[in-house]
Amino acid sequence: MNSPHSTSRRKFLKISALTATAFPLSNVGAFATEAQNKPIVISTWRNPDANAAAWKVLQANGRALDAVEQGARVPEANPNDTSVGYGGLPDREGCVTLDACIMDEKSNCGSVAFVQGYKHPISIARAVMEKTQHVMLVGKGAEKFAAAQGFKKQKLLTKESEKAWKEWLKKSEYKPYHNPGQHDTIGILALDSNGNLCGACTTSGMAFKMHGRVGDSPIIGAGLYVDGEVGAATATGVGEEMIRIAGSNSIVELMRQGLTPQAACEEAIKRLIRKRGEERAKELSVAFLALSVTGEVGAYSTNDVFEYTLTSPEKIHSVIRSDSYFK
Numbered sequence: 082m083n084s085p086h087s088t089s090r091r092k093f094l095k096i097s098a099l100t101a102t103a104f105p106l107s108n109v110g111a112f113a114t115e116a117q118n119k120p121i122v123i124s125t126w127r128n129p130d131a132n133a134a135a136w137k138v139l140q141a142n143g144r145a146l147d148a149v150e151q152g153a154r155v156p157e158a159n160p161n162d163t164s165v166g167y168g169g170l171p172d173r174e175g176c177v178t179l180d181a182c183i184m185d186e187k188s189n190c191g192s193v194a195f196v197q198g199y200k201h202p203i204s205i206a207r208a209v210m211e212k213t214q215h216v217m218l219v220g221k222g223a224e225k226f227a228a229a230q231g232f233k234k235q236k237l238l239t240k241e242s243e244k245a246w247k248e249w250l251k252k253s254e255y256k257p258y259h260n261p262g263q264h265d266t267i268g269i270l271a272l273d274s275n276g277n278l279c280g281a282c283t284t285s286g287m288a289f290k291m292h293g294r295v296g297d298s299p300i301i302g303a304g305l306y307v308d309g310e311v312g313a314a315t316a317t318g319v320g321e322e323m324i325r326i327a328g329s330n331s332i333v334e335l336m337r338q339g340l341t342p343q344a345a346c347e348e349a350i351k352r353l354i355r356k357r358g359e360e361r362a363k364e365l366s367v368a369f370l371a372l373s374v375t376g377e378v379g380a381y382s383t384n385d386v387f388e389y390t391l392t393s394p395e396k397i398h399s400v401i402r403s404d405s406y407f408k
């Protein structure tokens with residue numbers, strides 16, 4: 082009889098063999114030389130205003146890094162976006178705690194997690210990247226750093242979010258596994274006209290999470306990964322799932338082996354579903370978005386609620402429905 086290990090090893094070898102045959106490793110690096118340098122921005126969910134802010138930077142021949150930061154700052158400042166920044170839904174203790182990270186074409190990166198009292202964690206993450214020797218600062222340390230950098234402290238809990246929290250407290254049921262359509266963390270990827278690829282991701286995390294919980298969004302490799310020679314990926318949904326499979330990094334590595342961004346996103350979602358089993362995975366809302374250094378886009382999600390916003394010279398802030406595993 083086969084052990085479960087030998088079965089899954091065979092499955093793995095089958096997948097690896099397919100990948101290797103279809104996409105020989107000699108393709109590595111091909112992306113960089115074929116880049117057409119057409120600017121493009123993609124972001125998770127319906128985010129035309131964020132894309133517009135990023136596009137403004139790219140149209141002025143600016144850096145992809147500035148574009149993704151400017152884009153991410155838009156939902157961070159919007160009180161009606163209850164998954165990001167100001168107005169984000171709080172944890173179960175009523176605290177709005179924010180996670181964010183940013184990464185450039187040379188794999189420089191900065192990240193903050195469990196930050197309270199600052200509206201723009203993405204800009205604090207960028208300051209971590211550019212002004213410290215570290216990649217990640219969390220909690221009080223990140224807040225102390227933000228204050229020293231001149232970021233202004235402010236209250237992030239709006240009346241509406243406080244009301245939603247008080248309502249939640251009545252039953253205090255945390256159901257992150259059945260929440261389709263409720264996620265609107267922004268992951269934003271941009272390619273500038275110099276062929277540089279950068280990404281940013283920012284969120285207030287899962288509503289009513291435990292105090293101190295950190296999701297995938299500030300974790301380099303889980304909620305965001307960028308390799309300027311290959312491509313970039315970002316994620317939204319139940320963060321614990323993306324962390325388990327190092328989702329965004331896995332997608333970029335699959336692209337390095339020659340998979341299209343679409344095929345790579347699909348493989349990451351299928352990997353997650355194989356591990357969870359279809360029954361349980363049906364209740365998981367997870368989506369990935371990817372961009373190759375040649376400007377090719379991929380998007381795939383577990384359930385059919387995910388959409389993303391694309392801006393290119395041909396398509397101005399178009400909202401596109403992603404394909405999904407469960408229809």
Ligand code: SD4
Pocket residue numbers: 164263264265266267284285286287295296297298316317318319320321
């Ligand atoms: C998290 N991935 O903290 C985030 C949640 C999310 O829209 O995507 N919310 O797990």
